[in-house]
Amino acid sequence: MTDSSEVRRPEIVIDGQVFYRVEGDLLLDADELDVYIEAQKALRAQREAARQLARTGVGTIGSGISPLGQPSSGLLGIMQDGRIVRWEPGTVLKYCVLRKTFPEREWYESVVENMRRATDDWSATCGVQFEHVETADDSDALRPPEVVFPVRHLDSGGQFIAAAFFPNDPENRRRVFIDPSYQTTSFDRVGVLRHELGHAIGFRHEHIRSGAPAVCPDESTEGTVDLTQYDPQSVMHYFCGGLGSRELAISEIDRVGAQKVYGPPLTGFNLLAA
Template sequence: MHITRTLALAATAAAALAVGTAIPAAGATPPDDSGVPSYQEFAASTYRDIDGSYLVNGDEVISGQSDLRSFYEQLVGPETPTDGLIVNTVNGADDKWSAAQVGSLTYCVSTKFGTRHADVVSAMASGAALWESASSKIDFVHVSSADGQCTTRNKSVVFSVEPVQTSQYIARAFFPSSPNRQQNVLIDDSIWSSGSWTPANILGHELGHTLGFRHEHTRPESGTCFEDNNWRPLTPYDSASIMHYPQCNGSSDDLSMTNSDRAGAVALYGS
């Protein structure tokens, strides 16, 4: 996403939030009756510098979308969740784990990651925590004793996390309905050089798939990147969702989790 607003407009937008005056982005929908621009409108109206950072209050730097949302919420409070996730469906039924299984999603991290093993363990824990903090019903459990024999054939864990060498993707995962032989998360070395996409957020996205969540951009509202119609909406469309590719008309560039992502997790698995 590239924003070419003036510095003055960025400062005005921040000031407008403080006093409750709307500064909508060009082409954006009007703000609600409160007169406060939505986060999407605020982000679109905030100047983005040549290094990708945002400028607020005239000359203050904010590094990315996650910090910009925090800045917005400090001014006006969290937005009411009005958007969220979609769940994969199989023959019309939600593709999800049972209540018992989602509370014990065990996994191993292959020692074949070598010197990056500890880094993968840490990134997986951080990515898992995004969903665990959304719903207390969700619990990813690293079984380190299985790391030495970490493949889909290891029946002591639900899924494996393994290295792969490919130019086709950074990482890939599976759905709850996937056959056992495909229940793994594969990670390419490019995960360590993906710019604003941190390993934790990338794996948070992939773990969203393991919970049954589809790419948000397959919805018609995104206008691109359509996949199929085998999904059910949990909440309205969210262009900033962790499950929405930024390059598919997404409004977040760092795959960070939104309040609506959390609401979608609760809608599927409970609070």
């Protein structure tokens, strides 16, 4: 193996400016090349640490790198007809919180606020967009046509804290339910919604993967795409077998996995109209 910084890069002059070719078809200017070389050094260091960990069981590895030394992406996606299920690029996931379904005004208000925070967290993680259509909150319809999904109160008798849907579910099944137990749960309530929204953008439970404790709830993994290793800190992992967390935070490995499906957050781009 050689150090990227020691490799003489092919130079190409375009309109009087010098570019360096890397990875076959990427042209970088001198500053970009310096950044690229530093990133490659960091990646190699992480891979070496991962190999060390795999060999000796001792050491730490940076986020996003598996013990196999490959870039890792936690999260378990859904496969349909041989392709990963995701929302179409450009889709704005419009939602409302159906005020009239909630028996208490405070419950409605807390769900509105927690949905805002949970959707912001996902939008800061990967290229998904949500929009709260507040005007639909007062709708009498249970499926306002102007939203992709409604969030509504449903008393399931404590059978779940909240429940959601997958992108490939039929349109009339796209809804997020909030049970009264949500109001008193010991889980982070924004975290509960982060988890449910993870389903809504196409991620299955993390604790069903190989490597999860046997005591975690089982479900079929048929039709899922298991790209890399299991992430016990995933937002999609239940609190079971001593793993998972009550915060249900989006882990660094979740971030890598989500970006593999949806790309980086759209806020990171300077979006230009045609």
